[in-house]
Amino acid sequence: MTAVEIAAAVRSGQRSARSVVDEYLGAIADGDDDIHAFNLVTAAQARARADEIDATVAAGRDPGPLAGVPVALKDNLCTRGVPTTCSSRILEGWAPPYDATVVEQLRNAGAVTVGKTNMDEFAMGSSTENSAFGPTRNPCDPSRVPGGSSGGSAAAVAAGFAPVALGSDTGGSIRQPAALCGVVGVKPTYGLVSRYGLVAFASSLDQIGPFTATVADSAAVLDVISGPDSRDSTSIGDAQPPVADTLGDGVDGLRVGVLSELSGDGISPDVAARLQAAVGALETAGARVAQASVPAAVYGLSAYYLISPAEASSNLARYDGVRYGLRVDAASTPDMNTATRSTGFGDEVKRRIMIGTYALSAGYYDAYYGKAQKVRTLIINDFASVWEQFDLLVSPTSPTTAFSLGERTADPMAMYMSDVCTVPVNLTGQAAMSVPYGVGDDGLPVGVQIMAPALGEAVMFRAAAVLEASLP
Template sequence: MSMTVHTVKEMMESLRRRESRPSEWTEASLERIRAVDERIGAFLRVDEEGARAQAKALDDQEPNHPLFGIPYALKDNLCTEGLETTAASRILEGYIPPYSATVADKLRRAGGVLVGKTNLDEFAMGSSTENSAYKKTRNPYNPERVPGGSSGGSAAAVAAGMVPYALGSDTGGSIRQPASFCGVVGLKPTYGRVSRYGLIAFASSLDQIGPFTRTAEDAAYVLQAISGHDPLDSTSAPEPVDDFVGGLNRGVKGLRIGVVRDLSQEGLDPEVKRLVDAAIRTLEGAGAQVVEVSLPHMHYAVATYYLIAPAEASSNLARYDGVRYGRRIEGESLIDMYERTRSEGFGIEVKRRIMIGTYALSSGYYDAYYLRAQK
């Protein structure tokens, strides 16, 4: 059986009809990874033994969930109990979490089979998956090009047919952009919709976890499984979960879609503009009402992001000091140990953002920069 052509829905229906077993799909996924990932570099680690054990335990059970028996991958900034989680950073090399992220627990309870952890820009800071401390990930369609980032490993794994779905995280485009680069569906859920418990933090007021899939329908199945209130995450919204799958067939008739017309055209590829305009015409033809909207504050969006995200990153990464968290590099004094641990543990992009964020939060500048950016 081929992993490259089957969707989550097709695999689900095959399993329910008893035409296939979880162990067969898992083996197909592992074979595909062995065949193509040396060229692509989507995975930081593949848990063949764990995946086979999980799948075998499900073989004789009755499928009771749309994701039952289906292999998947997780971005390596999502904690997995007993399986190394590094956020693609040397400072977390060898870290084995004592617990799993809520989304990982939900997928395990649904019967999903975790085959491995995918590469990313270190601590999710980047947009090309070239800033990993371990390897670069390549675009499956053209290895000379990047897959986007920071969730490039998850996007590439789905695009190359190694898994039918994977999870990533999105702070400033880290799901949406690699999904676009790799030609797959990527979704950043509304803030608070999906628990972030067990996600290694980058910028806490922006981070969200979401799916990569081959179809919008598959994305609905995955989002359905990982959504919901979680008391372990104080930012998790105590709202009921919509029927995302059931809503797929409602159509767009009567929906109002806002199109921002006052964005700068600088750097906009003509082909991208052509396709966006075609999509707008398609939505209009299907009955949606398209209205032009103005977002005059968009001019400040990038500057705002590059204050909020680095400031929160500086705060979140302060704990990696070789004492409480992270790899320790011994030094001649306490200060020397701190300096060596953080200098050798963090890559250049992470250091850059820590320095920007620390400056923005420093005495006399908090109100002028971070607070204004939040407002």
């Protein structure tokens, strides 16, 4: 059953929330040893919450639009009293004293949290191999990566461990694993979903969004978790119309651009072929398709890997052995800080902290961080120009299908190239999502990325629904 179907069945009394939760907890118990999608399964809390929902239904009250729907949470979303590790040793033993806004919203909508999912440490990675707790495997082929950094959330949905999962997307960390695992993944407009309670990686780029098996499920979840939040200063102040109401409106007359800078060199031929098939489906449905160009997008990856490490360097300075998690004792406070951070952080996090600190240092700020921000402005301006001609843009989500575990761990540049198609939208703050669209030559999933201007989610979901319906 889809999430929408589960909620309808629980609200009507056709199914109990407890039976739904038990079913998914059983699937996790039977299969997660092979996949490692979860860092923590909160079975007792999930069953207790399901019983509360069933009592609400029995009393004749409506528990909410996601009644009884099991949800897996990426392990960088704060959950009151439940360990939140960011898959890092440095947060060992830390349990937040509050819930993230999205966790509150899901609970208010009747959803049931079943656990915290594995991820690249502090969301820094494209394969979920940088976790302090070991890698997650792709349910489509356990010898392959699930993508990252939200690989545990993508794998949880793909493996049938939960119908819904939440992830965070800083440079593609929802869309890329969604593509590699063959599920739907949504990066909303920056500010549409509150970041309060999301452990920060790069604050001007991070955004929370859903993974689901269907487009309609993603729309339902997005409608629940979006909206203004006074606790997040970057939250958009006005509530937006529900996107689920527009899913059946089609794409007739919409102007769709195939983004040439993200669809040419470096894209595997089998992935390019699936994109062309998707473009054909949109044309058949009435969309007007043409080539589109955002010239500055070719600099997106370079700008991103200066801006995001710089923000990470600042955000991760708080993990000093005094206030949170791990503490390695030493003779002096500076030595304790150094020992704690050296022990607690993994290699990729250390690499990015050093890059970011260098880019922000005196004498280099203007040459690196300042210039990257200017490039970001160029990308924003180029996208603004293209939105005058098109309603939507499309590209591959990932240049390739899922690669083998260990294949790129020794080559950071090869790993970073996994994000080449997704990073530009994070720099601009626009909306984007990945929709599964068949398989590549190796039989592994391929995702098509749909991009929309800021607050263009409704139109974006219309195209996603058309693509989903066009597949056999």
